[in-house]
Amino acid sequence: MLNRHFSIYLVAYILPAAVGFFAVTAYTRLLTPAEYGVYVVGISLAGILGAIFFAWIKLSVSRYQAMSAEVDFRGTAMVAFALTVAVLCATTPLVFLFRNDLSVGLLLASMFVAIMANAVDVGQEFERAKLRPYRFAAISIVRSVSGVGFGLLGIWLGWGGLGLLAAFGLGSLAGIILNLLGDRTRIARFQRSQFVQLARYGLPLTLAGLSIAVYSACDRLIVAYLLGKDAAGIFGVAADLPRQFMVMIASSVAAATVPLVFRSLSDKNIETTRE
Structure with missing residues (x-):
C-alpha cells in the first residue's frame, strides 16, 4: 500500500x-x-499568516482523523x-500599528490567499x-491548473502582482469546491x-509551524525591505x-507515510508501526 500511495502522491506533486x-x-x-x-511578498505574508492561525488545525486533523476512520472530525x-478566520480578520489589521506604509490591498490579498490556501x-x-490518494491528486491538479489559468487572466487584465495573489486564492477556492462536491458523505x-482535543494537540505545534514559515519567507521579506520589490521578484x-x-x-x-503511521500506531503495535 505504501508504494502505491507514494506513486500516486508523487504524481499529485x-x-x-x-x-x-x-x-513561473x-x-x-x-x-x-x-x-x-509584489506577488512574492504577498505569498510570503500569506505563509506566515497561515502558520500562525491555521497550522494547528491541519496538524491536528492529520493525526486524529488518520488514527480513526470511523470518527468524523470535519464538522x-x-x-x-x-x-x-474571524480571529484573523480581527487581529491582522493591527499590523498597521507597526507598519503604516504597508499596502492595504497587499495585506487583504495576503489574507485572502491564507484563508483559501489553508482551507483547501x-x-x-x-x-x-482517510487514505484517498486519488482524490488528493485530483484536487491538487485542479487547484494548480485553475490557479495558473486565473493568473494568466489577471495578468491579461493588467492586475499585476495583486492579480496573481487573487489567482492563487481562486485556484485554492476551486479545490475547495471540488472537495465539497466530491464527498457526499454526511458531515x-x-x-x-473534539475541538478541545484538536486545540490541545495543535496549538502548541503552532510555534514549530511558525518557525518554519518565518524561515521560508523571511529571506524574501528582508530582500524586499532592504533592496525593493524588484530584487524580491528576482530573488x-x-x-x-x-x-x-x-x-x-x-x-x-510524507503524504503517503504519515497517515499510515498514525493508523498503524492506533490499530496495531509499536513494532509494526516502526517497521
Missing part, C-alpha cells in the same frame, strides 16, 4: 510542479520584477476554521487521513470534546525553483 514551472516561466516574462515582487474542523489544505489533510456535527524566482524540486519528493513520501 509532480504535475502541479510542472504546471508551476510553466507558470510565463509570469516572469509577462510581469516586471517589481510586479512579481469540528469547519467550526474551528471559521472561528480562526485542511480538506487535503482529510483526504490523506458530523461539531463536538466540543523569489531563484529561490523557489530549486525548493520546489526538493519539496516535491519529500512531500510525496
Whole structure:
C-alpha cells in the first residue's frame, strides 16, 4: 500500500510542479520584477499568516482523523476554521500599528490567499487521513491548473502582482469546491470534546509551524525591505525553483507515510508501526 500511495502522491506533486514551472516561466516574462515582487511578498505574508492561525488545525486533523476512520472530525474542523478566520480578520489589521506604509490591498490579498490556501489544505489533510490518494491528486491538479489559468487572466487584465495573489486564492477556492462536491458523505456535527482535543494537540505545534514559515519567507521579506520589490521578484524566482524540486519528493513520501503511521500506531503495535 505504501508504494502505491507514494506513486500516486508523487504524481499529485509532480504535475502541479510542472504546471508551476510553466507558470513561473510565463509570469516572469509577462510581469516586471517589481510586479512579481509584489506577488512574492504577498505569498510570503500569506505563509506566515497561515502558520500562525491555521497550522494547528491541519496538524491536528492529520493525526486524529488518520488514527480513526470511523470518527468524523470535519464538522469540528469547519467550526474551528471559521472561528480562526474571524480571529484573523480581527487581529491582522493591527499590523498597521507597526507598519503604516504597508499596502492595504497587499495585506487583504495576503489574507485572502491564507484563508483559501489553508482551507483547501485542511480538506487535503482529510483526504490523506482517510487514505484517498486519488482524490488528493485530483484536487491538487485542479487547484494548480485553475490557479495558473486565473493568473494568466489577471495578468491579461493588467492586475499585476495583486492579480496573481487573487489567482492563487481562486485556484485554492476551486479545490475547495471540488472537495465539497466530491464527498457526499454526511458531515458530523461539531463536538466540543473534539475541538478541545484538536486545540490541545495543535496549538502548541503552532510555534514549530511558525518557525518554519518565518524561515521560508523571511529571506524574501528582508530582500524586499532592504533592496525593493524588484530584487524580491528576482530573488523569489531563484529561490523557489530549486525548493520546489526538493519539496516535491519529500512531500510525496510524507503524504503517503504519515497517515499510515498514525493508523498503524492506533490499530496495531509499536513494532509494526516502526517497521
